[in-house]
Amino acid sequence: MTIPPIPAAGDAALDHALRAAIDGKTKPPGSLGMLETLARRIGLIQQTVQPRIVEPALLVFAGDHGVVEEGVSAYPQSVTWQMVENFLAGGAAINVFARQNGCALRIVDAGVNHDFGARAGLIDRKVAHGTRNFAREAAMTLAQCAQAMAHGAALVAEMPGNVIGFGEMGIANTTSAAAVMHALTGLPAAACVGAGTGLSADGVRHKQQVVERAVALHAGARAPLEVLAAFGGFEIAMITGAMLEAARRRMVLVIDGFIITSALLVAARLQPAILDYCVFAHCSDEHGHRQLLDALGVQPLLQMGLRLGEGTGSVLALPMLHAAVNFLNEMATFESAAVSNRSAG
Template sequence: MSLPDLNDPALAARLRHLIDHKTKPLGALGRIESLALQIGLVLGTESPLLSQPQLVVFAGDHGLAARGVSAYPSDVTWQMVENFLAGGAAVSVLARQHGLALTVVDCGVRHDFAPRPGLLVRKVAPGTADALEGPAMTPAQCRQAIEAGRGVVAGLPGNALLLGEMGIGNTSAAALLLARLTGSDLADCVGSGTGLDEAGLARKREVLRQVLERHPLASEPLDALAAFGGFEVAAMVGAVLEAAARRRLVVVDGFIATAAVLVARALEPRVTQRCVFSHRSGECGHGLMLRHLGPDERTPARALLDLDLRLGEGSGAALAWPLLVSACALLREMATFESAGVARSG
């Protein structure tokens, strides 16, 4: 079943009336006003309140990482999962600071984790296959990962999902999805990821060029997703679709999380009505990806922040979170000219 259209003219008019009659000049709160309007439309209310926000980090390993497309070895994936769970990662700090419930999902890490609070094991396999040798995932694995993401979101409370990810090599998967699903030149899609030098970046571009040539028929969204990976990206696709179906706000992190939204929108075009893009990443392909996710061909999706972030983990989503909370509070609590007895201009 397709997602319902959230474009409710009557509710939008009431929200715009409320925003315009607050004690401020028209438009003086800039993009916070459009953010408040969007959140009100997503949650279907003139008094939006974001409750029990869930920051979910989906993790998985990539077979293509063995080709030297990352500056770090694959073991960093499981080591960073341990760091998330121990509370020492950037996203762990930010989640504590902003009161975000943090869940880490093992979608396909090449490591076995001891059970503990905050960890969900939904392992499809210990890492994807090497996409230069064949599809990163079988169709069945791809479906399993998507359903795992759906199930994670279905089992969590709240009305806001913040997307995060971890997986050495996953900027390669995101770049491949961007190139194939939008027809963009691969050179415009590939960046340095975790910090490749010029030689490393050249090697990465060449490997990804070969991968694209290896899968010429993988043009449909799920075919491309299976061909290029990864398990954590597929799980995020499912998470976005499930959150959208449950009318939850989706706060999208950077390049890899946005790649999952790119796939999800190809399957359900209205998912982006529910999405707030937290920041524009320092990864070169992210701006291009946002241009393809806008409401029309001439209007790109606009991110809230532009801080040259390229960490992933959901860190950008967590940093942007206070802006969403403030937008809702202003809509609910800020006085109108009438209630405050303040004269209007003119």
């Protein structure tokens, strides 16, 4: 599969202009903290000192995982399709937060083990009725992985705005994300595996053992796409493709929690410059997320104890993106407000 190159987001001249514009506002240098960093990042992505937030959207991808057969989740697989129904009915947390923050929401069947039929509001891109059990065989073929990534890219190409977030739903997908993280970073499985939907301590230990055995079974999977095919879900592969296309289109990527960041890990191993286009919404309470953020060398905006998924953290971070571009565009400068910039004494 050919992955088009992603260029660095900005250049030295634009970076200097953005820093000057930010420092020229009526405030002490650096006093808006991470909002200043965020404004600069969005400006670099959009290649302007007057960035805008246009029609933000969130794509929620749902898919099932064969590894659920290993008893790695506190919930049955049927919860995946039931939660998709909840999304379509507008009753999930992500529906509430998207409405609140003026964010368009699209629900995608990437590979749910359920037949929904033609449904208003559901985008059918089902690759198969869930992946295979990666504790015994590869989760998907390389061809299926490429198909899922292509679907994700095509969906992003249809989005009209310049800010995009990604959500997911899939019972056992924290196990998939942990295996991807373990395989690609080399961090111990104990650093990657968490409680997911609420496993007991014994359940977490069992899940860790499943991940360790699976990664050993697929030791020959080393390249990013090989790892993604061996352990990923159709929703994770679709998100990876969507992220690569979004960065290629110079969109702002708002990254949610553990599963979404595992998809980004694959994308970053394929195209490292994609990190220039990312805003990390929050640090999840899922055990492996902090270690994964550290492995990527990035800093999240929020720390709220979230671990729901669905893209909730991304949508909750949207007001911060609006604040960042609004202060850069609307706040007075020392010169325009006739305010002294530095103390004469």
